[in-house]
Each structure stands twice: as C-alpha cells, then as structure tokens.
Amino acid sequence: MRTISMTLAVAATLALAGCGGDGGPGPTAGTGSTSKDAPITSGGPATSSGTASSTSGSGSTSSTATSSASSTSTPATTSTTSTDTGKPFDAKEFTDRLEAAVDKNPTVKIDVQFGPDATASGTQDLANNTLEMDVDAGGQQMTYRLVDGQYYLAQPPKWFAVDDASTNPLVKKALEQTALLSMQTQLDAFVAGVESAGVKGTEKVDGVSTTHYTATVDTDKALRELGMAKAPGSPETAIYDVWLDDDDLIRKMSFTQNGANAVLTATDWGKPVSITKPTGSELAKVN
Secondary structure (H helix, E strand, O other), rough: OHHHHHHHHHHHHHHHHHHHHOOOOOOOOOOOOOOOOOOOOOOOOOOOHHHHHHHHOOOOOHHHHHHHHOOOOOOOOOOOOOOOOOEEEEEHHHHHHHHHHHHHOOEEEEEEOOOOOOEEEEEEOOOOOOEEEEEEEEEEEEEEEEEEEEEEEEEEHHHHEEOOOOOOHHHHOOOOOOOHHHHHHHHHHHHHEEEEEEEEEEEEEEOOEEEEEEEEHHHHHHHOOOOOOOOOOOOOOOEEEEEEEOOEEEEEEEEEEEEEEEEEEEEEEOOOOOOOOHHHHHHHOOO
C-alpha cells in the first residue's frame, strides 16, 4: 500500500500539466522529411519547445496488461524553430474528430512513459469505462482494475476494492488517484481545456501514417473537469503534441511536466477486450 501514491505520476499524461511545478510546454517534433502540409482551417498557435519520441508496446486483447512501454516509432526531424506549433487548425474540429473516432472504436491498449522510471500499460474499454493497468513507478509495481465504477488493486493472489467507504487512509488516498487512470476521464479533461490547435504535417508512428497536431490546453479548465484545483505557480496553459491516424484515432500523445517527458502511445483500437470484476474468493476484505 505504500506504493499507491506513486500512481499519480504515471496517470498524469493527458491532462495534469497544471497540477504543480513549472508544467512546461510540450515537445513538438518538426515537419521533417516525412511530413507534408495538412488542410488548414482556423485557430490560434501557441508556443512549445523540445522534441518528442515514442514508446509503445505490442497490442494485447486480454484483460491482463503488459508492463512494458517500448516501441519502434519513427521520429521526424527536429524543427529548427522550437516554438513552432504548426499552422493554425480549428480547435473544435480537432476535438470533434478525436471524440468521434474514439466513440466508434472505444477499446484500446495504451502504454505510458513518464520520466525515466515510471510506466503504465494496459487495456481499456472507454465505452464501458473499464480498464486493467499495470503501473511501475520507480520499480514498485501495481495492477489496477476498474469495472462498474469500482476500482480494485491487486494484492496477489487477492484483489481488494478501493472503496470510498473505507476508513483506511491509504485506501482513501488510492481512491483519489485511481480515478486518474481512466483514459476516458483524461480525454474529457483534455477536450474541455483545448483552446487552440495547430497542424505540423504527416509522420510515421510505429509504421502508421499519422497527422501531427499540437493543442494548447487551459489547465484551469482541464483540472476543473477532473474536480481538481491548480497548484500555485503552475502554468496557465500547457501544450500537447498529438498524433492522429487516418481514422483520427490517437496513436501518440506527448507533453513535458516539471522537466520530465510524458508519452502515451495507443494501439489495438477497436479490438475486443475482456475485463471482469473480481468476485467471491478473489476478493480480500479491507477495513
């Protein structure tokens, strides 16, 4: 149970740049030799810095997630202008496309790398809000499962419910943090905060053709969607890099928080997953 508090770091990939520290702008790769201009509508550019790289594992269609977050993504050449967020693109069109694509293909395998020593990997069904995620934070490993609105933490060979009725302070702390593991929760917060978008061209991510977008996110709006308050000194906005495939599905998402690069990669969109609720003898009792 001492490891529960470390889940927050790996859960932060999509919408928590405003939680504390300098937050920092997200990295943006350049257009490079594999890029070409995409259609432009309207919107406003912002600033960002750095370069992004990808880590992603092979797909899994079972409820048991893998704990690796490695891949062979092909990065684009770094932009000579680090503040370039691409040509302005209509922010509402960007978020509408993203949400429509997820609605049509709600199951996914995701891999998260946050900084040098925190990873999360697993499968999620966004339509039914179920997930099973393996989390490794500094060598401390946890497995969480979410079914029917209830989170469970694996304590092999048992599972125990992360229950808001528990008087155990560590269980209550886990409850606060497990809510951030849901990609649907994170996407809702991300979409709520997007103020402007840009497009940088086309790039390959794990062999898949994608369009590289940037999104400037109002951290207050994103955190309010999560029911969280922004920490003092955190940035007003954060810039994310998002790579969407030809079906407008997220293949990679990246930003920098407190100097640490966070990268989420997504595969196996629309493939069946089976995530079941622990019952009977599988459950341990916790006060």
